[in-house]
Amino acid sequence: MENIKTKSQLFQSKEKDITNVAVAYGDGIGPEIMAATLKILNAAGANINPERIEIGEQVYLSGNSAGIEKSAWKTINKNKLILKAPITTPQGKGYKSLNVTLRKSLGLFANVRPVTAYSPYVETNFAGMDVVVVRENEEDLYAGIEHQQTQDVVQCLKLITRPGCEKIVRYAFEYARAYGRKKVTCMVKDNIMKLTDGLFHNVFKDIALEYPEIESNSQIIDIGSARLAASPQNFDVIVTSNLYGDIISDIAAEIAGSVGMAGSANIGSNVAMFEAIHGSAPDIAGQKIANPSGLLNAAVMMLSYVGKTEIADTIKNAWLKTLEDGYHTADVYQEKITREIVSTNEFATRVIENLGYKPTKLPTSKLSEGSGEIKIPDYIRKEQNQVLVGVDIFINWKGKNPNQIGDTLKSIKSFKMKLKMITNRGVKVYPDGLPETYCTDHWRCRFVDVDSKTGDQKVYNPVDFEKIIALQSILHHKGFEVIKTENLYEFDGKRAFSLGQGE
Numbered sequence: 001m002e003n004i005k006t007k008s009q010l011f012q013s014k015e016k017d018i019t020n021v022a023v024a025y026g027d028g029i030g031p032e033i034m035a036a037t038l039k040i041l042n043a044a045g046a047n048i049n050p051e052r053i054e055i056g057e058q059v060y061l062s063g064n065s066a067g068i069e070k071s072a073w074k075t076i077n078k079n080k081l082i083l084k085a086p087i088t089t090p091q092g093k094g095y096k097s098l099n100v101t102l103r104k105s106l107g108l109f110a111n112v113r114p115v116t117a118y119s120p121y122v123e124t125n126f127a128g129m130d131v132v133v134v135r136e137n138e139e140d141l142y143a144g145i146e147h148q149q150t151q152d153v154v155q156c157l158k159l160i161t162r163p164g165c166e167k168i169v170r171y172a173f174e175y176a177r178a179y180g181r182k183k184v185t186c187m188v189k190d191n192i193m194k195l196t197d198g199l200f201h202n203v204f205k206d207i208a209l210e211y212p213e214i215e216s217n218s219q220i221i222d223i224g225s226a227r228l229a230a231s232p233q234n235f236d237v238i239v240t241s242n243l244y245g246d247i248i249s250d251i252a253a254e255i256a257g258s259v260g261m262a263g264s265a266n267i268g269s270n271v272a273m274f275e276a277i278h279g280s281a282p283d284i285a286g287q288k289i290a291n292p293s294g295l296l297n298a299a300v301m302m303l304s305y306v307g308k309t310e311i312a313d314t315i316k317n318a319w320l321k322t323l324e325d326g327y328h329t330a331d332v333y334q335e336k337i338t339r340e341i342v343s344t345n346e347f348a349t350r351v352i353e354n355l356g357y358k359p360t361k362l363p364t365s366k367l368s369e370g371s372g373e374i375k376i377p378d379y380i381r382k383e384q385n386q387v388l389v390g391v392d393i394f395i396n397w398k399g400k401n402p403n404q405i406g407d408t409l410k411s412i413k414s415f416k417m418k419l420k421m422i423t424n425r426g427v428k429v430y431p432d433g434l435p436e437t438y439c440t441d442h443w444r445c446r447f448v449d450v451d452s453k454t455g456d457q458k459v460y461n462p463v464d465f466e467k468i469i470a471l472q473s474i475l476h477h478k479g480f481e482v483i484k485t486e487n488l489y490e491f492d493g494k495r496a497f498s499l500g501q502g503e
Contacts, residue, residue, distance in 0.1 A: 016047060019306050022075045023050035026085030027057040028280030029290035029344075034085040036292040036348035037299050043352040044315050046303055051075050056087030060095055067098035076106070082273040083302060085295055086280040100144065103137045108266035108273055109164065110171045111135040111245065112301075115252040115262055118362060121323040122257035122332050129232045129256050134175060135245025136168040137266060142242045149483045150396045153425075153442035160196040160241065163379040165203040171267070172239035173211045174374040183215040183236040184208070187224040187244055195498060200241055224248075229255055253277060260291045260331055263298025265305065269376075272305055274298040288343045291329040293319065296351075300367075309368035316365035318354035322347070324361055325354070389460035390417070390448035390488035391468045392497075396481040398441050406430030409445055412478070414471040417463065420446045421500055428502040446500070447471060448488065460490065 023038070025031040041048050053072035060067045067089065076082055082102075089095050102108065112134055119127035145157040172184050186204040190197035201218060208216035219227065221244045228235055229251055238248065253262040259278045266273040276294030284290060296319060303312035326339030327350040333341055342350060358364050397405055402422060406429075410419045422430040423446075424439040447468075449461040465487075472482050488497045 016045075018047045018049050019081065019308070020049045020051060020079045021081045021083050021302070022053045022072070022079045024053050024055050024072075024082065024084040024087070026055075026280060027088040028086060028282040028285040030056075030085030030087065030280055032285070032288065032290050032344050033276070033292035033295045034083075036344050037083075037295045039345075039348045040296060040315060040318075040351050041299060041303075044311055044318075044355055046308060046311050046315075050083070051079060053082075055084075055098060057090060060090050060098075065095065066101065067095065068101070076271065080271050081302065081306070082271070082275075083295075083299060084273055084275040086276060086278060088280045088282060096144070100142055102273060103266055104142075106271045106273070107138070107268040108271065109136065109138050109167050110267040111137040111249075111264055112175065112267060113249045113253070113262060113264040113277060114297075114301075115249070115256045117256045118261065118320070118323055119257070120334075120337055121326075121328075121362070122261060123334055123337075124255065124257035126232050126255055129252075131228070131232055131235045131252050131256075132175065132181065132237045133245055133249040133252055134168065134172040134237060134239045135249060136164055136239075136241045138242070139164050140242035142246075149394065150441045152440040158193070158196050160199050162199060162203065162381075165200045166207070166379060167376055169200075169204050169207045169239055170376050171374060172237055173207060173214060173216075174376070176214050176237045177211065177371075178374055179370040181214070181237050183217070184211075185224070185235055185238050186216070186218040187221045187238060187240040187248065188218065189221045189244075191220060195496070197241070204239070221248075225251060228252060232256075249277065258291075258332055259294075261293045261297065263294050263296070263301055265298070265301045267305075272302070274302040274305075288345065289330050290344050291331050292344055292348060293329075300365075304367045304370075309370075312367050313365040314355055315351070316367070317358045318351050318356070320359035320362045320365070321354040321357045322350045324359050325350070384491045385493070387490045388463050388465060388468075388487055389490050390420075390446065390463055391471070392486040392488060393445045393447060393472065393475065393482055394484040394486075395443045395445055395475070396441055396483050397443050400439055402429035402433050402439060402443075405443060405445075408478075409475075409480075412471075412474060414447075414474050415467045416449045416461075417447045417467055417471055418450065420448050420450065421503055422446070423500040423503075426501050428500040433502075442483075444500075446488070460488075460495075 025034045053075050055068045055072055089097055114132045117124045117126050117129035139159050139161055141156055141158050143159045148154045176184050188197040188201045190201045225248050228248055253259045262277050264275055264277050275298050278294050300312045300316045327342050328338045329347055330341050399405055406422050421428050423444045427437055429437055449463050475482055
């Protein structure tokens with residue numbers, strides 16, 4: 001059993017233990033809000049030993065395209081904890097997102113974003129909102145695998161894996177159990193992406209059966225996002241894939257009152273990273289008006305993760321009391337609520353003055369009452385019978401008439417492999433396509449060895465890989481430009497590839 005815990009086995013810290021943390025001060029407002037956050041942690045007796053690492057804009061501009069120095073990796077690997085302020089990725093010149101690099105390189109598979117409304121002290125239409133978005137953090141479209149294949153067409157690969165689905169779905173249910181949550185909602189788009197999102201949904205349904213005490217349901221991501229924006233009180237824990245999670249976590253934070261209030265945890269098997277969810281806001285950098293609340297809430301999550309839950313509650317309650325007292329940074333100012341607009345440092349001072357006090361109107365923090373333990377089992381691959389039954393060959397062809405390319409390809413004989421259909425942008429255009437369908441220069445041509453006795457187009461014979469190589473060679477010699485191939489498989493006798501739209 002692989003244990004991934006909010007009270008991590010790597011730490012098991014006592015309240016007075018010193019916790020070494022790799023600290024990234026970030027860019028823009030990052031240094032200001034990090035200084036305020038560390039000031040509060042120090043005053044609360046969190047016993048944090050910050051080891052500064054240099055990442056972000058200046059590292060990029062120094063010529064390091066990764067945005068992080070080797071020395072920073074060493075500090076991270078030593079401490080296993082990162083507290084990170086927002087960073088800036090320079091625009092243009094192909095710089096990769098350092099946030100994505102950190103999450104994927106360190107195996108930070110779970111992005112956990114609690115979003116709470118603090119009404120009336122932070123303006124919102126949804127008083128009482130309390131939602132946790134658990135987002136898969138490593139794969140999906142964020143794999144960043146893109147190609148331009150023809151003059152007209154570029155592609156981005158959406159990669160969804162069974163181990164990735166199992167880990168994140170299990171984490172969502174374990175989180176709900178550990179912190180007394182009542183419901184987990186899965187958001188997918190498997191009415192369209194039947195294999196990728198279908199896998200995520202099927203894993204969710206299977207794992208939900210192991211948690212009968214927790215209500216579970218699923219929603220299509222488009223209407224689910226609309227319902228979240230309109231009625232967030234109907235949601236508790238939401239689990240979803242990377243891109244959807246990125247979008248709906250910001251929706252949730254915004255309707256709760258302010259993206260600037262929320263922090264997030266990025267949890268892996270060996271390393272965890274905690275950060276504010278907002279950007280580096282360079283337009284207000286140096287003005288001493290930035291709100292440190294998002295990073296402070298991330299730090300509270302970090303303290304809970306390492307087992308310092310009582311200190312985490314102390315800081316969170318002092319922060320809540322400060323909101324109630326009406327000491328606000330300018331971004332959450334309300335004329336009838338705010339007593340005084342304070343600077344970044346003044347806000348930190350007010351929180352420190354409230355250490356030991358609890359809010360009287362907002363719900364108090366009770367992280368110390370949660371079990372904190374989250375267990376994720378090792379992934380066990382179940383062997384399946386995998387059979388190659390055909391190939392999709394993608395061809396760059398500048399013609400416009402599908403019948404012209406279709407009739408030519410259909411006349412090609414390569415062993416017993418035959419052209420079954422051609423699609424353009426996913427829509428079947430040959431045989432029997434519609435003249436209204438617009439076609440680009442990117443043609444998917446499906447070749448299979450269909451049942452030779454019955455001619456059944458739904459029964460596929462096994463195909464030797466050498467036949468696929470030979471077919472590509474024939475196409476090349478006939479003047480067709482093969483730009484990509486995708487093998488077609490059956491797993492345990494089930495078709496494992498999508499049909500063309502209209503097929």
